[in-house]
Every structure is written in C-alpha cells, then in structure tokens.
Amino acid sequence: MHKEAAPADWTPKGQAAKGASLARATVVNQRVSRLASRSYVSGYHTETRETAVASSGPGYEGCEGTYCAEGNVVHALGGDWTKVRSGVAYVQEKIQGTDPAMYQPAVTPVCLECKLDYPLSNFVPGITSEPDGPWSEP
Structure with missing residues (x-):
C-alpha cells in the first residue's frame, strides 16, 4: 500500500491520472510471487x-x-467509501517471449462484489466492469 498527499494544484482528474500511473508502476515492479496475482488500484x-x-x-x-x-x-484513505473515488484496476501480465520474464500492466474489470458494494459514481470515468451486477458497463 502506498499513500501520499496531493499537490497544491490538485484536481480530481490529475489525482486519478497520478494514481493510475502509480498503480501501473506497482504492478510492473511487483516481484514477490505471492503478490503477483493480485489486482492493484x-x-x-x-x-x-x-x-x-x-x-x-x-x-x-x-x-x-x-x-x-x-x-x-x-x-487506506480513512474508511468512508462515500468520499473515495477508485480508478482503473490493473493486474500483472507477462510479456510473451521475454526471458527473463518481463511484465506489463493489464486492465482488469471491476468485479461483481465491488459493483454490489459501491455505486458507479465511486469510480473514475473509463473503468471497465464485469457484465453482471447492478450497474451496466460504463
């Protein structure tokens, strides 16, 4: 888990972009095998x-x-889900033909459980989701 304060020129779009960049970097740099199959957001x-x-x-x-x-x-952000906006989720994907193995981030859809726990308004624009559940594909 990584947490940081916002810069003085904070905007929701800017924080979402910065967060996505951090999540992608975390996925690519994750080298502990027990953590490699996790999703990051x-x-x-x-x-x-x-x-x-x-x-x-x-x-x-x-x-x-x-x-x-x-x-x-x-x-991590205090526990009040109504005040948190989640970004795009990523998983680690092996780049085919690389030896030693190299990885890249791959977008993973919001799961059904999260769709039941949070409304679509708690996610930034551009996320994808599993087809079932309470809200349709954005």
Whole structure:
C-alpha cells in the first residue's frame, strides 16, 4: 500500500491520472510471487485529496479479512467509501517471449462484489466492469 498527499494544484482528474500511473508502476515492479496475482488500484479522497494505491488481498493494516483492491484503498484513505473515488484496476501480465520474464500492466474489470458494494459514481470515468451486477458497463 502506498499513500501520499496531493499537490497544491490538485484536481480530481490529475489525482486519478497520478494514481493510475502509480498503480501501473506497482504492478510492473511487483516481484514477490505471492503478490503477483493480485489486482492493484488507486483511489483518491475527495476531501483530504490524498491518493492511495493498494492491492487485493489481506486487509489494510489494522483491518480484519480480505478485500478487493478497491476496499483496501477505501481503508487506506480513512474508511468512508462515500468520499473515495477508485480508478482503473490493473493486474500483472507477462510479456510473451521475454526471458527473463518481463511484465506489463493489464486492465482488469471491476468485479461483481465491488459493483454490489459501491455505486458507479465511486469510480473514475473509463473503468471497465464485469457484465453482471447492478450497474451496466460504463
């Protein structure tokens, strides 16, 4: 998990872009095999302006259970899901024909569980989602 404050010239679009860049870099640089299959997402807090990147898996420090990356971002940014906007989620994808193996980020859709937990308005424009669930493909 990574969290940082926003710059003085903060904008929602700018924080979303910065968060996406951090999430992609985290995916590409993840070399621990037990973490390689996780999804990574960024989000920003609409009031504090902080940005966080988290992976799916065991909850954010101090939380019980296992969460999707979106849930871990919410926990990292204070726990109030109504004030967090999640970005595009990424997984690690091996670049074919590379030896040693090299990886690139690949977009992964918002899962059904997150679609049940959060309204579409809690996601930045441009996300993709699984076809089932309470809101249709954006």
